[in-house]
Amino acid sequence: MLDKTKYHIPEHVGIIMDGNGRWAKKRALPRSIGHKFGAQNFRKITRYISKTGVKVLTLYAFSTENWKRPADEVSALMVLFKQYLIDSLTDFREDDIKVVFIGDRSAFDPKLIELINESEEVAKDRKGMLLNIAMNYGSRDEILRAVKELCTEASEGKLDPQNITEKDISDRLYTGGLPDPDLIIRTGGEFRLSNFLLYQSAYSEFYSTETLWPDFNEEAFDKAIIEFNKRNRRFGGV
Ligand code: FPP
Numbered sequence: 547m548l549d550k551t552k553y554h555i556p557e558h559v560g561i562i563m564d565g566n567g568r569w570a571k572k573r574a575l576p577r578s579i580g581h582k583f584g585a586q587n588f589r590k591i592t593r594y595i596s597k598t599g600v601k602v603l604t605l606y607a608f609s610t611e612n613w614k615r616p617a618d619e620v621s622a623l624m625v626l627f628k629q630y631l632i633d634s635l636t637d638f639r640e641d642d643i644k645v646v647f648i649g650d651r652s653a654f655d656p657k658l659i660e661l662i663n664e665s666e667e668v669a670k671d672r673k674g675m676l677l678n679i680a681m682n683y684g685s686r687d688e689i690l691r692a693v694k695e696l697c698t699e700a701s702e703g704k705l706d707p708q709n710i711t712e713k714d715i716s717d718r719l720y721t722g723g724l725p726d727p728d729l730i731i732r733t734g735g736e737f738r739l740s741n742f743l744l745y746q747s748a749y750s751e752f753y754s755t756e757t758l759w760p761d762f763n764e765e766a767f768d769k770a771i772i773e774f775n776k777r778n779r780r781f782g783g784v
Pocket residue numbers: 563564565566567568569581584585588606607608612626627628630631679734759
């Protein structure tokens with residue numbers, strides 16, 4: 547476990563969990579098996595991160611674009627979401643992790659929506675780390691929703707368009723009221739945000755690792771924190 551007295555622990559960490567497919571391919575296994583190991587790692591690493599002192603963890607589990615994948619892969623992912631949400635209900639209770647889902651849940655099947663609602667309900671009074679699970683989440687869609695809300699409020703005379711502030715926008719995002727992410731980690735070696743927390747990540751440090759998601763363990767997370775501690779965050783200043 548990382549020595550908290552030696553390292554500054556970011557308040558909010560976002561993770562793009564990429565590389566399940568490649569992990570499976572390297573082992574000549576179907577992609578769905580990569581997702582299964584990815585989902586197991588989701589449970590394990592979330593528990594670890596909750597003990598490091600991180601206050602908010604946002605995990606990108608399913609994007610608004612992921613529906614374009616082959617139907618059998620999408621349905622395998624939905625089965626995994628259900629399975630691992632049920633299992634995580636117990637785990638996360640032990641660690642006092644508060645679970646919230648961000649994204650448009652209405653597109654999921656009724657059983658999954660029920661599980662999502664239940665996971666949030668049972669965790670609502672917990673005081674530990676806040677875990678945002680982004681499912682059917684897309685940052686552009688999130689910004690569009692905020693814009694529509696603002697337009698509606700303006701048309702009803704509740705606000706003056708000339709006085710809209712940056713905070714008015716961020717308050718209407720799914721992450722409204724939360725600190726912006728300090729660190730965004732992407733596994734699987736790519737260097738892009740893929741429609742994840744675009745508005746919120748204006749000053750986030752970005753860390754990309756070749757490690758594929760199912761292999762992203764405690765040590766790999768610690769490495770990201772050590773690297774984050776080397777960055778000189780200026781937020782546009784000097
Ligand atoms: C990206 O790997 C991963 C996903 C699209 C799914 C992420 C989901 C999980 C890890 C499961 C999380 C589980 C719960 C319960 C929230 P990829 O398929 O794009 O990998 P590739 O780039 O190697 O093809």
